[in-house]
Amino acid sequence: MSTRRRVGIAGAIVGTASAGVAAAALAKRYAVGRIRLRPDLEASEPFGELRGRPAIVKTSDGVELYAEVDGPEDAALTVVFCHGYTLNLDSWHYQRRDLRHTHRLVFWDQRCHGRSTRTPAEDCTIDRLGADLAEVLKTLVPGPCVLVGHSMGGMTVMALADAHPELFGDKVRGVALISTSAGKLAEITLGLPALISKAVHWAAAPAVSMLGRRAALIDKGRQAGNDVSFLALRFLGFGDPSSISPTVVDFAESMIRSTPTDVIADFYPALMSHDKLSALGVLDKVPTEIIVGASDWLTPPDHSRAISAGLPSARLTVIDGASHLVPLENPETVNETLTELIKRAEDTGGGSAGAGREAV
Template structure:
């Protein structure tokens, strides 16, 4: 083949590839644009603007944990809200707004997240010890623990390390979109072969994030249409009704989480196994809440928790995914209020 023909062929290939990339980008932009043009009932919701009395507790390994306290100090119970992986205490927006008039609330940023300090110890057991410290220093009376995703795992770690707290200080527990273990086996709803490839690729990606976190973060700073669509697909179930403002709110929390933090916690999540610790929760009223379409901590994981805690109330929320507390806050808040009433009555 002549040089001229080779150059022409190469140019054609590059041109076709460029056209394909441009077409994909245009389609993606069009899809996001259509989503944002839909009526958005949450457009004026003040996400991230609720504030309480700021407190700081310092862990034995020197990490400063940021917390905020709101609600009446003479309330019968304190509700301690433990957020999930890559989120912050602001992810409890609707629960904070709904419960602050009736209950004393303690929201806290888990280590390395939000306004809390960084640490090299990113284990779930350490998070459980942090929660114990929060209870010791910021919760003088009885409380109910509420955990979403990694926050639920934090509660399980506390149950494993400090079982004597349950039934006395801890009067109730809610585990939302969480798992007691085997997260490494997730398929994310993908075909088996594709899921296998993804699981093989993730450790390498995590390694890059750990080694080159600053470079990766610079690429994440502005946010992208792709991250918006991915979050909307993985984090929310009812794609037609979810608020773009809510998606943007969550995406901003995830984007603000340093890449090194994402990488450092990933192995702890994959190796998490606290199924044997769940028996402690039989001492107190327990509410398990999960989205029917949760791909990240699927329904089967909540069913496994419910099997280990037979007295627990399992609420499955239709057409909803991992961020159920933001996607269907009314359903979640109703379940939490029922749990709080049971805890006040001293039920088990």
């Protein structure tokens, strides 16, 4: 089948799906208004306003990575946060808020995201992100550290382990992998029947490529939030839409909307081809926590269980009622787990501690 015809069919599938979503959102516009009128305990939360000490990390290929250092400089251990696909360092809002007074924290925008500079599509790879993380550690982390990665950020940590296993056990004393995967993302079903799921995956790559070529036009239409994006993210990103704060949904949607369409297109192939199962043994040198929402459609719990199977001493926490954006949806459990991990990393000096377990 010709590429032109394939793209045409892909566009038709995506267009039909988009029309259906738009029609459904229009029919339920009144419901969105009702959602926003409900009592919202997070309405006054200063999302995107917490700031640290700014820093720039210049990579070997000339990209300037924006970072912020927060918390006491004299802390014995640093916690480094790697955000997910289409997000930025502000996605760690609750973790920064609750840990900044007692721990030294480093947050950074992965290349092409947030305030970091752009790079050609050929440099939008998971291995390159792992190399970026190595340079962040060299520049901003003078002593031992714990690495925390969400979604694509977890893949970044795995890429670092693959390329620099010598860092784990000495420099890197602990790891948290949140809502992520070691590979085979192209096989996820998104909760769809098998045939429909295969059709979606077949259409996705050319459709995303097509969107990337029309990025400037599409971005103009993404500048303002709308009911369709609000409802879609509320449904896909969070496990219990009825309980999630509309303010949190709006905050997450604004980060995604700020990520240019061509960046989304450039990184998509890297996510689908990601395979770091062979690197998991490196992480077994240090205390490792694996966290996933039980209702995560984007990196399903089976992917976290596969990581856990490759890390006999890791501890797996499956959070009921949570989905992919679990650091924003269930920060209490995430932060409790991180606090315990940091303590284990400090106490063990990097050695792997205890047998693995699964908590729900």
